[in-house]
Amino acid sequence: MADETDTPDETADPTESAASGAPVAYGAPLTLSTDDQRVIHPTREQWLLVASAILADGYRMCIDLTAVDFLTNPRRPELPAGVEPERFEVVASFMNHQRRERIRARIQVPADDPTVPSLTTLYPGADYLERETYDMFGIAFDGHPDLSRILMPENWEGHPLRKDYATGAIPVQFKETN
Amino acid sequence: MxxxxxxxxxxxxxxxxxxxxxxxxxxxxxxxxxxxxxxxQLGLLPRIGSVMRMSEVQMAEAADQPLDDENDQTMLMNMGPSHPSTHGVLRLMLELDGETVIRSKPVVGYLHTGMEKTAENLTYLQGPTNVTRMDYASPLFNELVFSLATEKLLDVEVPERATWIRMLMCEMNRISSHLLFMATNGMDLGAVSMMIYGWREREPLLRFFEKVTGLRMNHNYIRPGGVAADLHDGWQEDLLEYLEMLEPRLDEYHILMNGQPIWRDRLQGVGVINEAECLALGTTGPILRSAGSSWDLRRDMPYLAYDQVDFAIPVGEYGDCFDRYAIRLAEIEESIKIVRQCIEKMPSGDYRAQNKKVTPPPRGRIDESMEALIHHFKIFTEGFKVPAGETYAAVESPRGELGVYIVSDGSSTPYRMHVRAPSFVNLQTLPHLMENGLLADAVAVISSVDPIMGEVDR
Known part of the structure; x- marks a missing residue:
C-alpha cells in the first residue's frame, strides 16, 4: 500500500489511537497487562497478518505460545472494549532483541470451533509450542505441518489442561503391545 | 502486496x-x-527438510515392510528413549543413508507428569516445590522464575539481601549445571576422565547447597517473598575455599580438553547453526550465543541485581559443538566472578519480605501469641490470595530463557501456570543440527544442546 498517498501520515510508533480513541498496535486493540507488558488482542482472522506485522517490526523470535481455558474463571484478566471473551485464549509472546522489548498477544478462541491459524511459516519455532497447546487444550492450528500430540501418547483421549478434564482417579492407559 | x-x-x-x-x-x-x-522466516531454514514428520504408528508400520535391497536406500532407526547418551528419556527417530543422518524427529513425553496441571491445585507457597522438579540440574532457576512471577502479581518488594542471596545461589547453580554438562558431554564423546572430574567438582557444590537449603537438589529454597532461610555462618569461607579449589581445576580442563586434538576433531565443525536459524527456531541460551549473538537476559533485560555486578558474556563464532562447549566452560568462569562480587557486596538485612500477607510470623512469636499461630497456620494451609491478573517472568537459566506465565483468578492457587522451558524449544534445533552428519556426531549434537528431559516433558 505504499502508493496510497491519501492515507493519513502516521508516526513510526506502532502504538497509536484509532478513530475510536482506543489504543491500537499492529491493527489490534492494545492494553497493558498487570505487569505493564504491552498486550495486543487480535481476532483469529487477523492473527496471521498481525503476527507478520510484528515480525516485520523486528520481533524475530516467538518466545512462548500457550493457551488458557477460561471455563471456570469469573475474574479473568481484563479485555479491551469490543473483544468478546471466549472459552479459550491463545497467548503468544514475542521478543525484539534489538529494542529489548517483548509483546504479548491474546487471541480469543471459541469452544465450539477451537481453531487458530498456525504461526509456523512466520515463526518456525512455534512448531513444538503449537503441538503442545494442541495436545493439552485441543486447539487446532490451521496450516501446521505436523499437528500431533507431543507430550501425551499418540492414542490418548482428551486434553489434560482443559478445566473439565478431571485430575485424579483415572486408570493409567498403556499402549497395546504387538 | x-x-x-x-x-x-x-x-x-x-x-x-x-x-x-x-x-x-x-x-x-x-x-x-x-x-x-x-x-x-521459513526461508531462513535451509535444512527444514531434515525435520521428520512421521508418526510413531507410521514408523512402526514401516518396520513391518519387507526388505527391498534394490529400492530401499534409507534406513529408519530408533534411538532411545533409554540410551545413555540421550540424557534421560529422549527418543529419536532417525532416517539414515548408510551412516549419515538425513532426517530426524525427537520424540518426547516419556517423563510427562502433568506438572502444569498439578500447579493449578497447589498454593503459591507450594508452587516452588512443584516447579523445582522440572529442570532438575538447575532447580533454583525454576523456583526463582516462579517466585518472580508471583511477586509481580502480588506487588511485593523483596529485600535487598534476599535478592543478592538469590543471585548468589543461582550463579552457584549455573556452575553446578555447567559442570554436569562438562561431565556428560565428556562421557558422550568418550572422554571418560572428564566425566569423573565434572562430578567430582560438582559434589562439594551440592554439599554447599545442602548446608544452605537442606537439600542437595529440589531445594524449595527461593520462595515468593524471599528465600527460605538465611545463609549459614561462615558461608563466605565455605565458598571461597570452594572457588579456590575450582579455579585451578578449570585450568586443568583447558589443558585436558581444549588442547586435545581428538576432542577438537570430534566437536569442531559438527552441528553448525547460524544466528538467523536460532532466532527463527526460538533457540536461546548457549546455542544462540554460540552462533554469534550476545543475547543474555542477565545483561539485556536485567532482573535481580545483575545490573550491579560485572561479568562478560562469552560468545561463539562458528555455532558448532565446540563453541557451545567452550561457552559453557567460559560461563563457569564468569559465574565465579559474579559469586565473588556477591560475597563482597552481600548487603545485610532481612532474607524475606516482612509482609504479613505473604510471610509467616517468626517461630518465636508462635509460642507467645495465639494470633501468630493462627496466622502461621492459615498461610501454610489456605495460602495467601494473589490479586487477579496475568504475568510473564523470565530468567536466563543455564539452558536459555526460562519463563513462567501465570494467570491468577484472585484465589490462593494459580488459575493457570505455564512454563516456557528452554530445553523444550531448543530441541527443535536437533534435526537441523544433525542433518548430513554422521550418526556418531548425532550423539555430540544431543549432548551440546544439553536438554534436561524433566523440563522438556514437565
Missing part, C-alpha cells in the same frame, strides 16, 4: 468485523509497517 487496490476501510470498530482483515490491519498500522508484511 496483492491488495493494493482494496477500498480504504472505515475505522469504526463496529464495522470492523465485516471488513477485509488484511485491509483493516494494514490501514490501522503505521504506513511504513503496512508495506512490510513479512513473508515469514
Amino acid at each position: 496483492a491488495i493494493t487496490d482494496a477500498p480504504q476501510p472505515d475505522l469504526d470498530p463496529a464495522d470492523a468485523a465485516t471488513l477485509d482483515p488484511v485491509a483493516l490491519a494494514a490501514s490501522t498500522m503505521p504506513s511504513d509497517a503496512a508495506t512490510e508484511v513479512h513473508e515469514g
Whole structure:
C-alpha cells in the first residue's frame, strides 16, 4: 500500500489511537497487562497478518505460545472494549532483541470451533509450542505441518489442561503391545 | 502486496468485523509497517527438510515392510528413549543413508507428569516445590522464575539481601549445571576422565547447597517473598575455599580438553547453526550465543541485581559443538566472578519480605501469641490470595530463557501456570543440527544442546 498517498501520515510508533480513541498496535486493540507488558488482542482472522506485522517490526523470535481455558474463571484478566471473551485464549509472546522489548498477544478462541491459524511459516519455532497447546487444550492450528500430540501418547483421549478434564482417579492407559 | 487496490476501510470498530482483515490491519498500522508484511522466516531454514514428520504408528508400520535391497536406500532407526547418551528419556527417530543422518524427529513425553496441571491445585507457597522438579540440574532457576512471577502479581518488594542471596545461589547453580554438562558431554564423546572430574567438582557444590537449603537438589529454597532461610555462618569461607579449589581445576580442563586434538576433531565443525536459524527456531541460551549473538537476559533485560555486578558474556563464532562447549566452560568462569562480587557486596538485612500477607510470623512469636499461630497456620494451609491478573517472568537459566506465565483468578492457587522451558524449544534445533552428519556426531549434537528431559516433558 505504499502508493496510497491519501492515507493519513502516521508516526513510526506502532502504538497509536484509532478513530475510536482506543489504543491500537499492529491493527489490534492494545492494553497493558498487570505487569505493564504491552498486550495486543487480535481476532483469529487477523492473527496471521498481525503476527507478520510484528515480525516485520523486528520481533524475530516467538518466545512462548500457550493457551488458557477460561471455563471456570469469573475474574479473568481484563479485555479491551469490543473483544468478546471466549472459552479459550491463545497467548503468544514475542521478543525484539534489538529494542529489548517483548509483546504479548491474546487471541480469543471459541469452544465450539477451537481453531487458530498456525504461526509456523512466520515463526518456525512455534512448531513444538503449537503441538503442545494442541495436545493439552485441543486447539487446532490451521496450516501446521505436523499437528500431533507431543507430550501425551499418540492414542490418548482428551486434553489434560482443559478445566473439565478431571485430575485424579483415572486408570493409567498403556499402549497395546504387538 | 496483492491488495493494493482494496477500498480504504472505515475505522469504526463496529464495522470492523465485516471488513477485509488484511485491509483493516494494514490501514490501522503505521504506513511504513503496512508495506512490510513479512513473508515469514521459513526461508531462513535451509535444512527444514531434515525435520521428520512421521508418526510413531507410521514408523512402526514401516518396520513391518519387507526388505527391498534394490529400492530401499534409507534406513529408519530408533534411538532411545533409554540410551545413555540421550540424557534421560529422549527418543529419536532417525532416517539414515548408510551412516549419515538425513532426517530426524525427537520424540518426547516419556517423563510427562502433568506438572502444569498439578500447579493449578497447589498454593503459591507450594508452587516452588512443584516447579523445582522440572529442570532438575538447575532447580533454583525454576523456583526463582516462579517466585518472580508471583511477586509481580502480588506487588511485593523483596529485600535487598534476599535478592543478592538469590543471585548468589543461582550463579552457584549455573556452575553446578555447567559442570554436569562438562561431565556428560565428556562421557558422550568418550572422554571418560572428564566425566569423573565434572562430578567430582560438582559434589562439594551440592554439599554447599545442602548446608544452605537442606537439600542437595529440589531445594524449595527461593520462595515468593524471599528465600527460605538465611545463609549459614561462615558461608563466605565455605565458598571461597570452594572457588579456590575450582579455579585451578578449570585450568586443568583447558589443558585436558581444549588442547586435545581428538576432542577438537570430534566437536569442531559438527552441528553448525547460524544466528538467523536460532532466532527463527526460538533457540536461546548457549546455542544462540554460540552462533554469534550476545543475547543474555542477565545483561539485556536485567532482573535481580545483575545490573550491579560485572561479568562478560562469552560468545561463539562458528555455532558448532565446540563453541557451545567452550561457552559453557567460559560461563563457569564468569559465574565465579559474579559469586565473588556477591560475597563482597552481600548487603545485610532481612532474607524475606516482612509482609504479613505473604510471610509467616517468626517461630518465636508462635509460642507467645495465639494470633501468630493462627496466622502461621492459615498461610501454610489456605495460602495467601494473589490479586487477579496475568504475568510473564523470565530468567536466563543455564539452558536459555526460562519463563513462567501465570494467570491468577484472585484465589490462593494459580488459575493457570505455564512454563516456557528452554530445553523444550531448543530441541527443535536437533534435526537441523544433525542433518548430513554422521550418526556418531548425532550423539555430540544431543549432548551440546544439553536438554534436561524433566523440563522438556514437565
